[in-house]
Amino acid sequence: MNVTQFFTNFSSIVSYKHPVICFTGKTDQPLFFEKLKQYIEQQAGNSFKTINIDSDISQVQGQLSTTFLGQTSWYWLSNIGLISSKKKKSDYLNFIKNYSGPHRLLVFIPESDITTLSNEIMNYVIQENYQYDQIKKIPILYDDQKTEVLAYFYSKLYRLKKEYSLDQLCLLKEYASLLGKNINQFFDTWIEQLIISDVSLFHLSQLFFEKQSSEFFRKWQDIRKYYADQFWTAYFSEQLFKASFYIRYQGQVPTDQKQLLFGLPFSFIKHDWQLYHVRELQAAHQKLYTIDLSLKRGGNIHQLDSFCMLFFSNAFH
Numbered sequence: 001m002n003v004t005q006f007f008t009n010f011s012s013i014v015s016y017k018h019p020v021i022c023f024t025g026k027t028d029q030p031l032f033f034e035k036l037k038q039y040i041e042q043q044a045g046n047s048f049k050t051i052n053i054d055s056d057i058s059q060v061q062g063q064l065s066t067t068f069l070g071q072t073s074w075y076w077l078s079n080i081g082l083i084s085s086k087k088k089k090s091d092y093l094n095f096i097k098n099y100s101g102p103h104r105l106l107v108f109i110p111e112s113d114i115t116t117l118s119n120e121i122m123n124y125v126i127q128e129n130y131q132y133d134q135i136k137k138i139p140i141l142y143d144d145q146k147t148e149v150l151a152y153f154y155s156k157l158y159r160l161k162k163e164y165s166l167d168q169l170c171l172l173k174e175y176a177s178l179l180g181k182n183i184n185q186f187f188d189t190w191i192e193q194l195i196i197s198d199v200s201l202f203h204l205s206q207l208f209f210e211k212q213s214s215e216f217f218r219k220w221q222d223i224r225k226y227y228a229d230q231f232w233t234a235y236f237s238e239q240l241f242k243a244s245f246y247i248r249y250q251g252q253v254p255t256d257q258k259q260l261l262f263g264l265p266f267s268f269i270k271h272d273w274q275l276y277h278v279r280e281l282q283a284a285h286q287k288l289y290t291i292d293l294s295l296k297r298g299g300n301i302h303q304l305d306s307f308c309m310l311f312f313s314n315a316f317h
Contacts, residue, residue: 019099022108049076051063051076171266203219233288280317
């Protein structure tokens with residue numbers, strides 16, 4: 001089965017008490033899964049709890065085998081492919097394969113690992129990319145209050161490229177919701193930077209401001225090879241500048257200046273900005289300026305790694 005079938009049959013899937021709902025594909029789509037969890041919570045009235053897959057399997061088994069007063073909860077097991085230990089991954093896969101309740105589990109399992117699971121598991125395949133006709137059947141990519149705006153946005157988007165990944169579409173959809181009458185300007189000035197095959201600088205920026213250090217460095221390692229060393233000081237500098245600008249306005253940026261926000265992660269624009277103070281970002285920006293000067297004089301590029309570690313450890317507070 002595929003993703004569109006999941007949404008077509010959503011009501012019966014939620015009401016049917018099969019304990020495991022599994023998505024699989026070649027690559028994880030973290031932004032899509034954030035939207036999917038929100039959708040299930042809104043439609044089914046269930047809140048997700050997250051299982052830390054770094055935990056020992058015995059601890060997870062204990063947590064998922066008990067219930068309070070017979071209540072069923074929904075749990076997100078994230079991406080099983082992130083488990084590095086072969087034995088631990090095998091333990092998790094066997095647990096998922098044999099899980100019979102009392103709770104409901106949502107999980108992503110990479111294509112390379114899915115063959116170990118039972119055919120009885122509800123398994124939905126995520127394609128690498130989606131065409132225009134397909135996304136009309138994926139409701140999380142639309143907003144009932146802005147259907148016409150999004151339809152126009154997607155029509156312009158698919159004139160540039162025939163296919164997009166679910167993560168790209170989820171990201172772009174959030175920007176579309178902010179644009180209003182600036183859609184054409186957005187396509188003229190920013191869209192090429194947002195559409196990067198298999199690579200998302202904007203997801204990296206989200207991880208940076210959320211200070212998810214492990215995921216950030218894993219993603220950065222994948223992306224780094226696509227850009228010259230000098231690019232990264234400019235990239236982080238721009239992110240910090242835009243973030244400072246947004247904080248100064250306390251999240252209430254005038255309409256005629258909203259184009260300056262293009263490039264900031266949506267999660268920062270929506271709520272993470274409240275976790276920062278302008279002084280912190282200014283101090284981080286000054287450190288970047290020092291690193292940039294050093295790099296131009298032949299300094300070590302790994303100064304940027306140290307900068308990120310300082311940022312994540314709140315050293316600029």
